[in-house]
Amino acid sequence: MKGAKITAIGSYVPARRLINSDLEQMVETNDEWIVQRTGIRERRISREDEYTSDLCVAAVRDLLTRYGKTAADVDMVIVATSTADFSFPSVASIIQHRLGIPLTAGAVDMSAACAGFVYALHTAHAYVASGLHRKVLVLGADTLSKITDYSDRSTCILFGDGAGAVLVEADEQQDRFLGFHLSSDGGGAHHVYRTGLASRVNGVALSDTGKLVQNGREVFKWAVRTVPQGVRQVLDNAGATLAQVDWFIPHSANLRMIEPICERLEYPFEQALYSLEYFGNTSAASIPLALDLGIREGKVQSGQRALLYGFGAGLAQAGLLVELRLDEQVMPPAVL
Incomplete structure (x- = not known):
């Protein structure tokens, strides 16, 4: 068994803001009620033509730019999401192509809803610590606005869209998980x-x-x-x-x-x-x-x-x- 560590992180959220006062025009609610019961003031909403794969690509590009990394040696992509662009193909396969990740890399989506990112990270750790892979790209991303009922005041105040990405790489000194x-x-x-x-x-x-x-x-x-x-x-x-x-x-x-x-x-x-x-x-x-x-x-x-x-x-x-x-x-x- 080898060690593994998180070496880089990136994130992305859509530009459009849906603030509490906007929701006041849609359902019976108000800013004070929402903040008091949830702590939420805003949420980001993807464009009609902006999907989970788009958010993922932007989050990875943020990671690569900030940390001076390359995707050319990524050998596994794991995407945790409940809102994939399609039932199939996977979001992981789509972003593998768009980011120029080698054809020899594995690509898979994981479905565990709000626990999905940690499940994906746990899986990446197993891959790297076992020596099967050296550099795993892990993403947690969702476009929940596309499946939210904006006439339901109990749920529409909660959900937004976003993506986060991390790299899990080998650590020759010790396991950081x-x-x-x-x-x-x-x-x-x-x-x-x-x-x-x-x-x-x-x-x-x-x-x-x-x-x-x-x-x-x-x-x-x-x-x-x-x-x-x-x-x-x-x-x-x-x-x-x-x-x-x-x-x-x-x-x-x-x-x-x-x-x-x-x-x-x-x-x-x-x-x-x-x-x-x-x-x-x-x-x-x-x-x-x-x-x-x-x-x-x-x-x-x-x-x-x-x-x-x-x-x-x-x-x-x-x-x-x-x-x-x-x-x-x-x-x-x-x-x-």
Whole structure:
């Protein structure tokens, strides 16, 4: 077994802003109500002709420019998304071609909703640490605006679009992936879904609107109850304590969800990073966006430890404790 590390990061969000006052014109809501209950002020919305693959390409180009990297030696591409351009081909295959990544590279999409990026990162670690691959491009990206029902006031205030990308490369000194925890409770699959070929799950009839449907109350209770337990499992697996975690980066679902999770963990809320305030809930993109925001703001430094924790539809969870070993940036990041 070899070591693996995250060496570079990039991100992208669409230009169009959907602010809370815009939503006041669409459904019965207001800015104060939205901020009080979610912490969200804005979200970014992709153009009608802008898709998940487009966001991914832009995020990777941001990464390559900032860190002086090349995609010419990437040997695996993993994209975590719930909003692929097509059922098939994969987003990973599309961006492999558009970025000029060699034909010998593997390319695959992963579907684990809001836990997808951490699942993809966990998979990349396995590939690199085992010696099967040397340089894996991992993306979390979603265009949730394309599957959001803007007449449903309980969901349309939450979701936005974005993409984040990281490179996972070999580390000859030691493994920088310190511990993990994975979990799935398919018994709650009917609490967050978008119908496809089937219209029932676990014997429950689903609303066949073609849009995202969420039972926010049930998801909230599940996350607040189980995520702290999962975080402790990550730490046990790593032989670490919360005091050794510099940054906690949970999925940016709702600020009112992150607050009680931190309280139950007795972890300082000011050390939690999130991307929801100005980008909304971006599903698989929320964690890499939050990490990159921390780096852009000068908070997150190489050598620090970050605990990434994704949770959502499935009901799936994935947590990783990583020691960040990012290469030095050769160009400043563009403004998001």
